[in-house]
Amino acid sequence: MTAPLLSIRALEAGYGGAPVLFGVDLDVPAGGALALMGRNGMGKTTTVRAIMGLLPASGGRIVFDGEELTGLPPHRIARRGIGLVPEGRLIFPTLTVEENLVATSAPPRAGRPAWTLERVYGLFPRLAERRGHYGNRISGGEQQMLAIGRALMTNPRLLILDEATEGLAPLIRAEIWSVISALKGEGLSLIVIDKHVSALAGVCEAVAVMEKGRVVHAGPAADFAADKEMAARYLGV
Numbered sequence: 001m002t003a004p005l006l007s008i009r010a011l012e013a014g015y016g017g018a019p020v021l022f023g024v025d026l027d028v029p030a031g032g033a034l035a036l037m038g039r040n041g042m043g044k045t046t047t048v049r050a051i052m053g054l055l056p057a058s059g060g061r062i063v064f065d066g067e068e069l070t071g072l073p074p075h076r077i078a079r080r081g082i083g084l085v086p087e088g089r090l091i092f093p094t095l096t097v098e099e100n101l102v103a104t105s106a107p108p109r110a111g112r113p114a115w116t117l118e119r120v121y122g123l124f125p126r127l128a129e130r131r132g133h134y135g136n137r138i139s140g141g142e143q144q145m146l147a148i149g150r151a152l153m154t155n156p157r158l159l160i161l162d163e164a165t166e167g168l169a170p171l172i173r174a175e176i177w178s179v180i181s182a183l184k185g186e187g188l189s190l191i192v193i194d195k196h197v198s199a200l201a202g203v204c205e206a207v208a209v210m211e212k213g214r215v216v217h218a219g220p221a222a223d224f225a226a227d228k229e230m231a232a233r234y235l236g237v
């Protein structure tokens with residue numbers, strides 16, 4: 001069996017001495033997509049922050065493409081090839097759409113087609129129409145597209161989407177899911193945090209459910225989506 005692209009073992013992290021993660025284990029195979037689920041406050045975003053180096057790990061290991069990430073600063077982790085679409089989008093409000101896209105762009109990776117402005121605009125034609133608008137003058141859906149485009153401009157090998165469809169109108173949400181699915185089809189590896197179980201199962205092979213800072217269930221996403229009782233037990237839906 002080939003080693004996973006991302007492997008997390010016994011990860012511990014917290015805020016100001018208060019522990020939040022108590023030994024998280026996760027794997028993402030190259031080209032695979034993992035749905036990370038769980039009720040509010042269970043530690044999903046904290047896990048993502050630890051992967052990105054935005055929060056120090058107090059224990060455990062994060063290995064990406066065979067190299068240890070634990071302890072590296074966020075910009076070096078991004079350079080290794082992990083892109084983040086953060087919860088709340090965090091668009092630069094006083095930069096234009098185009099400036100937001102180029103602000104964090106990074107060189108392409110060997111063997112993968114480079115992400116360019118043209119390619120991002122091809123994926124999201126609305127961003128091309130809004131290219132000169134400031135980040136705080138576009139709709140929530142457009143901001144979400146921009147957050148995804150900006151992460152793609154770093155030419156990631158693994159893209160982490162934290163609540164990328166949260167609070168969006170159904171049509172825009174469907175557009176975002178179809179883009180996520182297309183990215184998966186191109187071989188990009190994904191971690192997708194979202195509440196929409198059936199949409200997740202359409203893109204992700206695997207699911208991991210977090211409860212109180214631990215992974216309490218891991219398995220095929222299709223099985224999870226088909227088992228209403230299990231979804232109700234873990235997600236309270």
Ligand SMILES: Nc1ncnc2c1ncn2[C@@H]1O[C@H](COP(=O)(O)OP(=O)(O)OP(=O)(O)O)[C@@H](O)[C@H]1O
Nearest residue numbers: 015020038039040041042043044045046047087210
């Ligand atoms: N900056 C912070 N300082 C202190 N505690 C925090 C901070 N951010 C999160 N927490 C706490 O850490 C725990 C896990 O939060 P986290 O944001 O990782 O959950 P989540 O599973 O992503 O949920 P959500 O869907 O609400 O984002 C919660 O108890 C939360 O209150």
